Amino acid sequence: MSVIDELTSELARLPGIGRKTALRLTYHLLRQPAAQSRRLAETLVALTERVRPCDRCFNLTEQPLCPLCADPRREATVLCVVEEASDIASIERAGEFRGLYHVLGGRLSPLDGVGPDDLSIGALLARLGPEGVQEVILATNPSLEGEATALYVQRQLAGGAVRVTRIARGLPVGGDLEYADGVTIAQALAARREML
Ligand SMILES: [Zn+2]
Incomplete structure (x- = not known):
């Protein structure tokens, strides 16, 4: 395979880039x-x-702690x-949330073979006590x-001292946070509800 073909195939693997665009690039x-x-x-x-990954929240960073975890002004x-x-970038863009994050590293998907152990759920549970977390x-x-992932995590937390809420459904169903605008995300956060 020539270098030109090789680079074109590599670029064509990227999301949203077809063969034609890859060749143009x-x-x-x-x-x-x-x-x-x-x-x-x-x-x-x-x-x-x-x-x-950040040692604490699994955000992506070049330091042991990401800038959010390292910021003492955030509500821990x-x-x-x-x-x-x-998703953190999308929520930060909305500019309303002042707390910290936890990145699961995906979602439960039995068909793709992704189970609870493939996500950072254990690390999330381990953070709650030592960090004095009051709401998830x-x-x-x-x-x-x-x-399904939200429900699973909620069940792991049920009965504990931590309040568990779910962002409101202002977001279009099936739509990703990534594509929601800042106002929609801010509203979904503000209208969050207790999970029962
Ligand atoms: Zn972090």
């Missing part, structure tokens, strides 16, 4: 100064080598539980799997 990279392509390559290497008594680290807000996506 490859030829664009060939036309630009070599130094620029080298910078892109080095950034990609740095991304895979330097970015790691409220945890917002999300599926992916990218379940902000998994409003999809079938996201709901």
Whole structure:
């Protein structure tokens, strides 16, 4: 396989990029100064080598603790539980939430072989006592799997001293947090309910 074909296939694996776009990007990279392509390559290497999960919340970071966990102004008594680290960016964009996060690393999906042990649920339970958490807000996506994941986590927490809430269904069903605008996310957080 030629280098051109190789890069085109790699780019075509990225979400939202078809074969045609991948080929266009490859030829664009060939036309630009070599130094620029080298910078892109080095950034990609740095991304895979330097970015790691936060020791506390599993957000992605280059430090042992992510900037949110390291910020003393955040309210450590409220945890917002999300599926992916990218969901944190969506909620932060809304600018309303002042607590900390916990990234599960996915959602329960028996068909794909993802069970509770594949998510950071144990680490979540272990944080509650030592960190003095008073409320856990379940902000998994409003999809079938996201709901099932929220229900599972809620059951693990039931009977404990921690208040468990679920973000409101202002978000379109099946829609990801990623695509919701800041106002919708802020409303879904404000209208959160106790899970029974
Ligand atoms: Zn963190």
